[in-house]
Amino acid sequence: MNQPTRESRPPVVSMPRLAAKVLILFVAANLVFAAWTPSGLGRLSLYNRLVPGRERLPFGESPQLSYNLSLEDLEAMFASHRISSEQSRPDEYRILVLGDSSVWGALLRPEQTLAAKLADLVPIVCGKRTTVYNLGYPTLSLTKDLLILDRAMRYQPDLVLWPTTLEAFVRENQLASPVVVGNPVYARDVLVRAGLSSPGVGLPTRPSFWAQTFIGRRRALADLIRLQLYGVMWAATGIDQAYPEIYPAAQTDFEADSSFHHESAPPLDETHLAFEVLDAAVRVAGHVPVLVVNEPILISPGTNSQLRYNFYYPRWAFDQFRGLMQQRALASDWEYLDLWNLVPANDFTNTAIHLTRRGESMLAQSLAQSIRARGCR
Amino acid sequence: MALGQILVGAALAFLWILIFPHRKRLYFLLTSSVIAVFWFQPGLPIRGLDFWLPFATLAITVATWALTAPAEVRLTRANGVTAAFVVALVLLLGATRYLPAEPLLTAGRPPPLTWLALALAAAGLLAFVAKRGRNPALAMSLTLAALVATLVVLKNPTLAMWADLGLRRLTGQPVTHASIADLQWLGFSYIAFRLMHTIRDRQAGRLPPVDLGEFVTYVVFFPSLVAGPIDRLERFIQDVRGPLPPAQDAVRNGGWRMAIGLFKKFAVADGLALIALNATSAQQVRGAVWAWVLLYAYALRIYFDFSGYTDIAIGLGQWLGVRLPENFDAPYLQPNLTQFWNRWHMTLTQWFRTYVFNPLTRRLRSGARPMPIAATILVTQVVTMLLIGMWHGVTWNFALWGAWHGLGLFAHNRWSDYMRRHDAAPGQSHALHGLRQALGVLLTFNYVALGWVFFALPSPAQSLGFMLKLVGAAG
Numbered sequence: 001m002n003q004p005t006r007e008s009r010p011p012v013v014s015m016p017r018l019a020a021k022v023l024i025l026f027v028a029a030n031l032v033f034a035a036w037t038p039s040g041l042g043r044l045s046l047y048n049r050l051v052p053g054r055e056r057l058p059f060g061e062s063p064q065l066s067y068n069l070s071l072e073d074l075e076a077m078f079a080s081h082r083i084s085s086e087q088s089r090p091d092e093y094r095i096l097v098l099g100d101s102s103v104w105g106a107l108l109r110p111e112q113t114l115a116a117k118l119a120d121l122v123p124i125v126c127g128k129r130t131t132v133y134n135l136g137y138p139t140l141s142l143t144k145d146l147l148i149l150d151r152a153m154r155y156q157p158d159l160v161l162w163p164t165t166l167e168a169f170v171r172e173n174q175l176a177s178p179v180v181v182g183n184p185v186y187a188r189d190v191l192v193r194a195g196l197s198s199p200g201v202g203l204p205t206r207p208s209f210w211a212q213t214f215i216g217r218r219r220a221l222a223d224l225i226r227l228q229l230y231g232v233m234w235a236a237t238g239i240d241q242a243y244p245e246i247y248p249a250a251q252t253d254f255e256a257d258s259s260f261h262h263e264s265a266p267p268l269d270e271t272h273l274a275f276e277v278l279d280a281a282v283r284v285a286g287h288v289p290v291l292v293v294n295e296p297i298l299i300s301p302g303t304n305s306q307l308r309y310n311f312y313y314p315r316w317a318f319d320q321f322r323g324l325m326q327q328r329a330l331a332s333d334w335e336y337l338d339l340w341n342l343v344p345a346n347d348f349t350n351t352a353i354h355l356t357r358r359g360e361s362m363l364a365q366s367l368a369q370s371i372r373a374r375g376c377r
Numbered sequence: 378m379a380l381g382q383i384l385v386g387a388a389l390a391f392l393w394i395l396i397f398p399h400r401k402r403l404y405f406l407l408t409s410s411v412i413a414v415f416w417f418q419p420g421l422p423i424r425g426l427d428f429w430l431p432f433a434t435l436a437i438t439v440a441t442w443a444l445t446a447p448a449e450v451r452l453t454r455a456n457g458v459t460a461a462f463v464v465a466l467v468l469l470l471g472a473t474r475y476l477p478a479e480p481l482l483t484a485g486r487p488p489p490l491t492w493l494a495l496a497l498a499a500a501g502l503l504a505f506v507a508k509r510g511r512n513p514a515l516a517m518s519l520t521l522a523a524l525v526a527t528l529v530v531l532k533n534p535t536l537a538m539w540a541d542l543g544l545r546r547l548t549g550q551p552v553t554h555a556s557i558a559d560l561q562w563l564g565f566s567y568i569a570f571r572l573m574h575t576i577r578d579r580q581a582g583r584l585p586p587v588d589l590g591e592f593v594t595y596v597v598f599f600p601s602l603v604a605g606p607i608d609r610l611e612r613f614i615q616d617v618r619g620p621l622p623p624a625q626d627a628v629r630n631g632g633w634r635m636a637i638g639l640f641k642k643f644a645v646a647d648g649l650a651l652i653a654l655n656a657t658s659a660q661q662v663r664g665a666v667w668a669w670v671l672l673y674a675y676a677l678r679i680y681f682d683f684s685g686y687t688d689i690a691i692g693l694g695q696w697l698g699v700r701l702p703e704n705f706d707a708p709y710l711q712p713n714l715t716q717f718w719n720r721w722h723m724t725l726t727q728w729f730r731t732y733v734f735n736p737l738t739r740r741l742r743s744g745a746r747p748m749p750i751a752a753t754i755l756v757t758q759v760v761t762m763l764l765i766g767m768w769h770g771v772t773w774n775f776a777l778w779g780a781w782h783g784l785g786l787f788a789h790n791r792w793s794d795y796m797r798r799h800d801a802a803p804g805q806s807h808a809l810h811g812l813r814q815a816l817g818v819l820l821t822f823n824y825v826a827l828g829w830v831f832f833a834l835p836s837p838a839q840s841l842g843f844m845l846k847l848v849g850a851a852g
Contacts, residue, residue, distance in 0.1 A: 018629070064651070229651040232674075236667035237658065 034212040041221075042075030046228045051235035053082030055110035056134040057148075058227055058240075065242035067233035071223040072182020074151055080227060083133045088156040093128035095371070096135050096157045098145045102295060102353040103136025103163055105360075107247065110134075110240060112357045114163070117364030118371075125158075126376035133157075137179060140168040142277040143187065144177035150190045150284050157288050161367065162281070163295035163339075165353060166321040167312050169273040170261055194280035247350045251311045252302035260317035268320040275328055282334060289377060291335045291370065294325055296343040296363060298352035310352035335374070339366055378417060378603045380643055383689055386413070386599060387635060390696040394624050403617060406594045406697060407459070411435065411466050412482055413599035418563040420484035422556075423541070424548045427484035428471075429496075430562045434597065435463065436500035437524075441572045442592040443508040444516055445579040450586040451508055459590040464497055517576050524569045531560055533771035564602045566768060570728055571596045575610055577732055585611050591618075600693035604686040606704040606724040613699065621698040631695030638688025641681045649678035654833045659842070665849040672847065675833050676826040680709060683722070709825070712817030713793070714785045717825060725765065734761045754790050759783030769832070774840060778831035785824055 047053045057077045060068030071077065078084050088094060097103055097115045105113035115134035122130050133155075135148050142164065149160065167173065174180070180187045185207055210216045234240055263269060282290050297318070298310040308314050313321075322338060329336035347359030355363065378386075386409070393405050414431040421427040439460070443451060450456070473480055474487040487493070510516045530536045537557040544559075545552045575592075578584040587595070587610065595613045621627070653675040662668050684705040694701040708721035718726055738757050741748040748756070759780060766779025827844070834840045845851035 225648065226651065229648055232652045232667075232670060233658065236652075236663065236671060237661040238663060239661060 030213040030215060033214040034209055034216075040075060042073040042077075042224060043079050044224075045076065045079035046231050047080040048082065048085030051231040053085055054080050054231075054234060054240060055082065055116070056104055056113065056240065057081055057137050058230075059104060059138050060230075060241065062242050063226065063230060066240060067230045067237065068240045069223065069226055069230060070178065071220070071227060072178055073220055073224060074147065074179065074183050074186065076224050076227060077179075078151060080231065081133070081135075083135070083152070083155050086131070086155075091128050093125040093130045093159070094155065094157045095122075095125075095130060095132045095159045095161055096149070096152050096155070097132060097161045097163070098149055099136040099163045099295070100140050100165070100168060100353065101136070101138035101351075102355060103134065104138055105134065105136070105241075106138065106351070106354045107241070107243065107349050108355075108357065108360060109243075110238070112360060114360055114364055114367075117361055118161075118368060121364055121368035122371050125371060128158075139173075139177040139179070140165065140170075141173045141175075141177040141180065142168050142274055142281070143174040143191070144179045146194065146277055146281045146284065147179055147183065147187055147190055149281055150194075151186075153284065153286075153288070157285075159371070160285050160288055160290040161293065161371075162290055163293040163363075165295050165297060165312075166273075166318055169275065169277075169321070171272050171274050172261070174274050174277065190284070191280075194284055196276060196280050250298050250348045250351050250354070252298070252300040252305070252345070254300070254302070254304040254308045254311070256304050256307060258307045258314035258316060260314050263317070266316045266320060268317050268324070270324065273321075273324075275324075278328075278334070279332060282332070289335055289374075291337065291367075291374075292325075292329070293367065294322065294336075294338045294340050295353060296339055296341070296355065296359070298345055298348040299341060300352075301345055312352050337367070337370055339363065342366055378686070378689075380639075382413075382417060383635075383639070383693075387693060387696070390693055391628070394621075394627060394696055402621070402698065403590050403594065404462070406598065406617065406699075407462070407590050408466065410594055410597045410599040410602070411463060412470070413602055414563070414597050415470055415484075416482045417599075417603060418484050419561055421559055421561060422554065423544050423550060423559050425485070425488045426544065426559070428487045430565075432467065432493075432496060432500075434562075434565070434568055435467065435593070436496075436503060437572065438568070438593050438596045439463070439500065439589065440503045440507045441520060441575060441596075442587075442589050443504040444513065444520060445575050445584055446508075446589075446592070447586050448508075450588065453588070456589040459588065459593075463589075463593065467497065468493065514580070517580055521573055521576050524573055528566065528569050528768070529771050531562055531565060532767065532769070536771075564597075567601070567603075567605050567607055568596055570607050570725075570768075571610075574607070574728065574732070578610070583611075585614065587614055598694075598699065600690040600697070600699075601701055604683065604690065605722075606687060606690065606702050607728055608702055608724070612702070616699045619698075622695075627695050627698065631692040633692070634688050634695065635692030638685045638690075638692060640685070641688060642685030646678050646682035646685055649674050649681065653678040654830070654843075656833075656835050656839065659834055659839060659846075662846060665847055668843065668846040672826055672829065676709070676822070676829050679829065679832075680705070709822050710818055711821055712814045713821055714782070714789045714824060715793075717821055718782070718786065725768070729761050729765055733764055734758075737761070751791065755787045758786040758790070762786065772835075773837050774831045774835060777837060777840070778828055781828045781831060785828075 054068075058068055058080050059070050060066040061070065063069040095115075095118065097118070099114075103114055110116060113134050114136075115132045119130060119132040122132075124130060133152075135152055137144065137148060145162065145164065145168070149162075175187070208216075214221075258264065260268070261272065263272070278292065297313065299305075300308065300310050306315070309318055318340075322340060325336065325338065328334070343355055343359040343362055347356045347362070348354060349356055389409060414434050415428065418427050418431045421430075468490070470482055471487045471490055471493040473482060474489065480486055507516060507520075530540050534557050537560050538555060541555045541557065541559045542552050545555055575584055591614050592610070594617065595608065595610050598608070598613070601608065652671060654671040655675075658671055659668075662671055687704040691701045691703070702724050704723050704725075706720040706723065708717050711717045711720055734757050737760060738753060741753045741756060742750075747753075760783070762783030763776055763779040766775040766777075766782075769775050769778075827847075830840050830843055830847075831837075834843060842851060
């Protein structure tokens with residue numbers, strides 16, 4: 001083998017110096033990234049530009065099948081939704097639909113969800129063309145809905161529709177939603193602005209320095225890129241959820257157990273329920289009316305159904321909750337609809353709150369009637 | 378190769394060149410490669426198969442060496458020591474069965490040592506028969522045939538399923554769970570082609586004499602075990618026997634190459650994989666524009682994936698003092714299909730050129746009534762490309778992919794020939810030349826991309842359906 005001549009031989013690189021340079025560059029890049037704090041990074045999106053915005057907020061537990069994924073960056077979530085690209089027009093009546101996975105539309109195609117059905121059923125309100133946005137997001141937590149509402153208020157809604165259920169009121173569920181966990185500073189800010197400091201205890205006032213570095217945000221950045229790539233598949237196929245042909249039906253037979261969280265008998269302890277978040281949401285909405293709905297639940301016909309309505313609720317707890325909601329609505333002057341028993345048991349899919357297409361239509365018709373009836377208030 | 382395995386391999390190579398770059402180099406390469414054969418093998422549901430397949434890789438390799446090595450090389454003491462060393466390594470890996478922890482270097486729990494000892498004895502007998510046989514030419518031909526037959530079985534879904542059912546019956550496992558994925562033999566396509574190259578070169582009297590350690594290291598060299606490139610033995614041993622390049626140069630150049638490869642594979646290709654065409658998305662896609670997007674994503678993904686792996690292999694090889702051959706050279710920027718195939722999976726095409734295309738061309742053009750040139754080109758191009766297609770899988774779709782490229786190469790050859798004779802303006806301007814080149818690149822890329830439809834989808838019917846979508850003729 002020919003040895004290189006002295007002239008042609010490349011300069012010898014000192015390995016420790018090379019390693020030190022690489023390390024310094026790496027640390028410096030992280031520091032710059034953290035100092036720059038690109039909080040609006042999530043707003044950089046292919047959605048509504050190269051690919052159409054999504055009909056519902058991104059959520060998916062099997063991304064390769066659903067072309068969708070769950071991520072924590074609320075900005076990125078909204079940037080991927082069609083709501084972020086559509087300017088409010090004077091001749092438009094905007095309805096935001098908040099809520100859990102039943103509103104989001106588990107096992108339903110985008111055109112089969114409550115928001116889509118409402119858009120069909122109520123094309124005109126107050127002489128204006130209606131646009132209905134699905135802002136439901138899986139997980140049961142009023143605080144999660146409050147965050148989404150606060151973020152969505154910039155889109156100038158005319159009405160907020162909020163189907164919810166007892167489980168979303170449970171205090172221990174409030175901060176457990178990934179949307180809250182993933183946006184702790186924003187969550188604390190919203191809770192404080194809404195006059196709710198106590199539920200935000202434990203949430204940081206500012207992100208740690210580590211969390212702002214490139215390394216600290218690697219997962220969020222990877223999710224952001226994957227969300228953009230799945231946008232291509234969403235545009236190409238119109239699919240944003242995996243639709244299994246067979247799924248386990250909602251449970252209808254139960255043990256002889258009438259406990260609800262930490263309580264096993266009446267009365268239902270109101271202090272365990274976060275009613276104040278509902279009040280706060282009404283305050284956050286300001287002049288925009290909020291129509292709160294006690295959403296339909298499965299009323300099971302199976303074993304021990306005299307004790308429990310369904311997997312979530314013993315009868316005593318849910319009955320008391322309905323009474324409390326009625327009282328609170330009257331006292332606080334909420335617009336409130338109790339539609340808990342609207343849908344028959346065979347129109348639920350895999351949980352006690354997920355509806356079939358027909359169940360969704362029934363709910364939409366009832367709500368459409370209420371929206372028409374309330375007129376231009 | 379998973380990212381973790383690549384990083385561990387790189388770390389080991391790095392430590393080795395730092396600590397003792399010039400000592401016992403071949404033994405380091407041999408040891409790491411033999412272990413990698415077992416370590417890289419994915420787990421398989423058929424009991425013990427994920428140990429026996431790597432074992433078979435080594436057994437076939439040693440037997441092929443015994444068959445092809447000249448007697449004066451075979452009988453040296455060094456080769457005896459190497460053989461004993463490989464056997465000891467395999468026994469040590471087998472002995473991990475008795476450790477309380479989960480196996481680290483094998484996909485599953487190795488078989489009992491008594492079975493392993495019996496298998497080693499059988500492999501030794503095979504090597505003995507190979508070297509002592511009265512008719513080595515026949516033995517070599519039979520070995521070639523056996524390698525081809527094994528490839529066909531592994532690559533054909535029906536045959537692979539039959540083989541799987543047979544193995545399941547043999548091991549008393551339920552046949553209802555049989556799947557062609559059960560017979561994933563890591564790197565066998567590449568291993569078989571390296572072995573076939575050595576046998577054919579031995580038959581032609583071109584094979585240089587090599588030691589057992591060099592031969593085994595060449596066949597199962599761990600950086601190129603999974604995805605090539607397919608090196609040539611005579612070139613490989615030059616590097617193994619030659620001096621090492623300066624450590625700093627190797628670290629810098631190899632490290633840079635590996636970094637590029639890791640980025641190509643794990644950032645670009647794995648990202649594109651989310652949107653690349655597959656059997657499911659081919660049915661789901663709505664509209665011709667998005668169908669083209671998925672197809673282009675597939676074309677780019679397969680390039681970045683494969684060339685990324687090649688960069689990693691080449692970079693790791695540089696750290697170990699082995700300059701593995703290049704496999705890709707901007708293939709999608711070539712102005713015609715012939716140049717594309719000169720720059721795509723170059724070591725595979727070179728292999729087929731050497732052992733299929735050139736001999737077939739000589740055969741057809743010689744004799745009393747040689748075949749006309751055009752017909753010869755058609756036959757040789759199509760046959761070669763059909764075989765390259767079926768190297769990927771013995772199915773109708775891979776055959777169609779091969780035929781697509783064979784016919785494309787023939788068409789380009791005829792077109793080039795026509796243009797050479799009829800091009801009225803050989804001294805055309807730079808601008809016109811540039812335009813023709815650009816159009817050529819565009820046309821070639823799209824022709825190749827359309828060919829990937831057959832490669833990505835499992836059946837001709839689905840491929841045709843997707844082609845119709847591409848032209849907006851299907852929903």
